[in-house]
Amino acid sequence: MNYDVCIAGGGIMGLSTAVFLKRLDPAISVCIIEPDPSYEFSSTLRASGGARRLFSGPENIAMSSYSIDFLKRFDAEMAVDGDAPAIDWREQGYLFLVPPAGVALLEANIRTQRGLGVEVTLMDQPALKRRFPSINVNDVGAAALSPRDGWCDPNGVLQGFLRKARATGTDVIRNRVVGLRARNGVVRSAALASGGSLEADTFVVAAGAWSPQVVASIDMPLPIAPMRRFEHYFTTRTPIEPLPFVKDLDRLAFRPEGAGYTGSLVNSEEPRGFNFDVDHDYFETVVWPALAHRFPAFEATRCHRSWSGLYEQCELDGNAIIGNWRQRHPNVYVIAGFSGHGLMHAPAAGRGIAEMIVHGAFQTIDLTRLGYDRVLNNMPYRELGIL
Numbered sequence: 001m002n003y004d005v006c007i008a009g010g011g012i013m014g015l016s017t018a019v020f021l022k023r024l025d026p027a028i029s030v031c032i033i034e035p036d037p038s039y040e041f042s043s044t045l046r047a048s049g050g051a052r053r054l055f056s057g058p059e060n061i062a063m064s065s066y067s068i069d070f071l072k073r074f075d076a077e078m079a080v081d082g083d084a085p086a087i088d089w090r091e092q093g094y095l096f097l098v099p100p101a102g103v104a105l106l107e108a109n110i111r112t113q114r115g116l117g118v119e120v121t122l123m124d125q126p127a128l129k130r131r132f133p134s135i136n137v138n139d140v141g142a143a144a145l146s147p148r149d150g151w152c153d154p155n156g157v158l159q160g161f162l163r164k165a166r167a168t169g170t171d172v173i174r175n176r177v178v179g180l181r182a183r184n185g186v187v188r189s190a191a192l193a194s195g196g197s198l199e200a201d202t203f204v205v206a207a208g209a210w211s212p213q214v215v216a217s218i219d220m221p222l223p224i225a226p227m228r229r230f231e232h233y234f235t236t237r238t239p240i241e242p243l244p245f246v247k248d249l250d251r252l253a254f255r256p257e258g259a260g261y262t263g264s265l266v267n268s269e270e271p272r273g274f275n276f277d278v279d280h281d282y283f284e285t286v287v288w289p290a291l292a293h294r295f296p297a298f299e300a301t302r303c304h305r306s307w308s309g310l311y312e313q314c315e316l317d318g319n320a321i322i323g324n325w326r327q328r329h330p331n332v333y334v335i336a337g338f339s340g341h342g343l344m345h346a347p348a349a350g351r352g353i354a355e356m357i358v359h360g361a362f363q364t365i366d367l368t369r370l371g372y373d374r375v376l377n378n379m380p381y382r383e384l385g386i387l
Contacts, residue, residue: 003029005357006190006200008177008214009207010034012044012154012342013335015161016350017204019078022168024358031198032165033190035176041276043208044154044343046231046309048255048262050245051344052094052149053118056109056384057319060341061116062365063348064149070347071152078160080167085160091150092256093244095132096386097294100141102249109385110144121145134240134297151245151255154343161346173198177207179217180332187218187332202357204333209274209312211336220325223375224337225272227313232283233305235260238297247386252290260304265290266311266340266387278308311340317380318387322349323371324356333357334372340387 007014010032053064075084176193209226245255254263283303291298314337321337
């Protein structure tokens with residue numbers, strides 16, 4: 001088999017790339033190689049579904065703005081034969097909380113965000129308490145509220161992209177890319193777990209935490225590692241006013257979900273590795289104390305379910321790697337390492353890679369600073385503030 005573009009990984013990044021490739025060039029032949037059509041261990045299906053513009057990096061802000069607008073019209077964008085997918089977008093906002101020592105950085109980030117058209121409100125302690133009476137503000141220096149941000153159903157987004165990719169002519173092949181093969185210095189084929197191979201002119205590595213394994217065969221280093229994280233669904237007997245998606249510098253993050261809430265507190269020091277075991281004591285020992293401190297109403301909290309997933313953690317700087325190795329393997333593109341921000345950036349990042357392949361350059365958003373050159377040069381481009 002021979003394709004114009006072969007995409008290793010059929011999660012949300014690979015699917016978004018395929019959809020935009022076919023949108024930019026309907027005649028291009030595209031295949032996606034995905035080992036698990038059930039997506040049992042997909043990071044997307046284990047995600048919280050949040051999408052926010054509260055970043056410090058202009059590229060991340062721009063990707064979020066593009067992607068949020070896309071998600072708001074997702075039903076129309078991804079409709080197939082008049083059947084529109086439902087992703088249950090909820091525009092209930094994001095609330096970032098920082099201690100007094102973090103106020104200057106929060107204010108600097110807000111200036112950047114406002115300069116890029118983001119609607120965001122800075123609140124001091126009294127204003128925060130008036131807006132959200134249930135919150136404990138004693139150790140809060142300031143807060144940022146972005147009311148146009150929100151969250152959606154990750155499974156709905158993934159399935160919508162999958163259906164659209166198939167409908168526009170992308171072949172989705174059940175297999176696993178275990179490596180890439182070069183002839184005369186040029187990558188020509190993908191080696192498959194089944195023992196065969198598949199030839200293509202261009203390759204896109206969108207395998208999430210598994211991406212380094214795909215490119216190891218062509219000596220292309222990727223500073224991406226799997227980092228386990230937990231998510232919990234919990235309820236409280238004490239009424240709380242309607243909340244946005246709440247995050248703080250200690251990486252506590254949660255949002256309303258049905259009659260309760262979903263969220264956790266990410267342990268950045270979690271040992272790296274493909275570990276999906278669930279620590280059922282983690283909520284009680286780590287998450288619950290942080291929740292109860294910030295919102296005393298969570299003193300009476302019950303955790304109903306816990307599950308684990310993986311961040312494809314970019315160990316260089318926590319930002320995604322979006323681009324190609326121009327000097328050595330110009331026909332191999334990477335779209336991975338999103339470090340927990342994959343869902344909210346997938347539409348913009350997928351379009352960006354598609355633009356590079358079809359047009360030879362980024363057009364909608366200049367993502368050059370998130371490219372592979374910073375990996376080669378060991379030049380981190382860090383996101384500041386709340387991750």
